[in-house]
Amino acid sequence: MLLRLTTITCTLLFLSPPAAAYPADSEKGRRKVVHVMEDDTGAVIVQTAPGKVVTHRGGTITLPCRFHHEPEDVDPRRIRIKWTKVSDAFQFEDVFVALGRQQKVFGSYRGRVSLEQAGPGDASVIIHNITLQDYGRYECEVTNDMEDDTGFVNLDLEGVVFPYYPASGRYKLNYRQAEEACREQDAILASHTQLHKAWLEGLDWCNAGWLEDGSVQYPISHPRDQCGRKDSPPGVRNYGYRHKDDECYDAFCFTSNLNGRVYFLKRFKKVNYLEAVKACQRDDAVIAKVGQLYAAWKFQLLDRCEAGWVEDGSIRYPIVNPRTRCGGPVPGVRNLGFPDKKFHLYGVYCFRRNPERPDVKPTRAPQETSYNLTNNTRSI
Known part of the structure; x- marks a missing residue:
């Protein structure tokens, strides 16, 4: 039998207020396009949060994901829900998987992740005690016997980006050393998105540093000759992806609450x-x-x-x-x-x-709060 492929636009209505998206992501953040097979094979349709959800280190957050079937008489014990973290380099880290009542949590997420279980069709997961390493992009995949569909949720953290170099001097860190230097100072290597946001809020730094994806960049709010020419426009200068072992730069670190x-x-x-x-x-x-x-x-x-x-x-x-x-x-x-x-x-x-205290109740996609990172110029 010939199957006809129809495109259906699903607009997410259950989040209030909506999380903000960066300007470049605003069109993608408004809706998600999914494809449905128009017959009785049991297609599954997944909806996730537009834009991103925002929390802080130590907080609790729900990554929203809902699904429904066509037709709707699918045995829930045969539904498989899987959450995966996806890095910029398209590396995949298993987070959580559930098949009926059987559930498994992986790696550093053990003891911190559970299904929200807010009713039929809810594949949302709750992450407790958020860490800096939890920042990033998550994939929600729902599978039945015949079909599957996926959606993505971006987890953002309120935080601050800062440039860092060690006592040995400027441009002394290869990529692995930069990772370790940030970790030793209670931080992680910043992402390009985090650095770009910090630049929008005034971060100005004339020395290039490693980012999480292996690129080397630096933010310039006030162009000057010693920082790539005075007549060049403000922006985040990008050296591209550099050799992680042989080349040395400073680091841009990110930390949170x-x-x-x-x-x-x-x-x-x-x-x-x-x-x-x-x-x-x-x-x-x-x-x-x-x-x-x-x-x-x-x-x-x-x-x-x-x-x-x-x-x-x-x-x-x-x-x-x-x-x-x-x-x-x-x-x-x-x-x-x-x-x-x-x-x-x-x-x-x-x-x-602080003394240990119970986690607060999970929240659903809080509205993004911008922070006013002021101009952090050269050391005085």
Whole structure:
């Protein structure tokens, strides 16, 4: 029998309010086109969230996915639901699979992922205790005995992008070293989308850095001759995909909300690095990482015009309300470099983790909240 292929446009109506999409994705975010076989073979139709869903590290989020059948008398015990994370390099990571009442969660998602089960045709999953690594694109696949269909959901995190280089100097990190450097500072390598968003909000940095997809880029808000010519337009400069082992650059890291608090430890005297580490420990805390200081500046509005040690041996301080005596006219985290750990004396920024608490109730596709990442210029 000849099957006729018809295109049906399915508009998602169950999300309120809708999550925002980037301008380039706005047309794709409004609707999803699926193909239905017009006979009795049991086609399955999948609907997912337009645009993206937004949460923060440590939060709980529902990745929406619904399905129905034509005809609708399919045995639910024969429906297979599978969720997969898809990277920019088209690598696939299994997240969750269910067949009837049988369910399995994979890898780092174990103990954190479950079906929402909000009624017939609901293939949505809930992810608890969101991590930085959960950021990305997810595929929802629903299969019956005859047909299958898929939909995609983009999971975004509220966060902040920051440039990073180690004590050894500029352009010293290959790709793997850049990954590790961000991880050591409580962050991950930023995506192109995250860097582009930070640039739209004012990030200006003249040194090229690795991104998560293996490309090397840098954001320029104020063109100048030393950063690719003064007469070139503002934008995110892109060196393309570079050799991950042989070429060295800086890194652009991304971090999100903290499960704790960063604070400047009040002391009567300044200390060297080792004394700073011990001072935080005596205060039932640890010395803050660079990513934690950026997160505190962004989300806790930490504003302190006092230079202090952080975990990587650099001296930094966060400024929310700029003033002349505190490093210039723009907000940001000031970086005074990497002084001698033994002989230079400063204050210290500590981090104290919050006590463990139960997860909050899951939320459904919260409206995206833009953050005002201000112009983060060269170190002062």
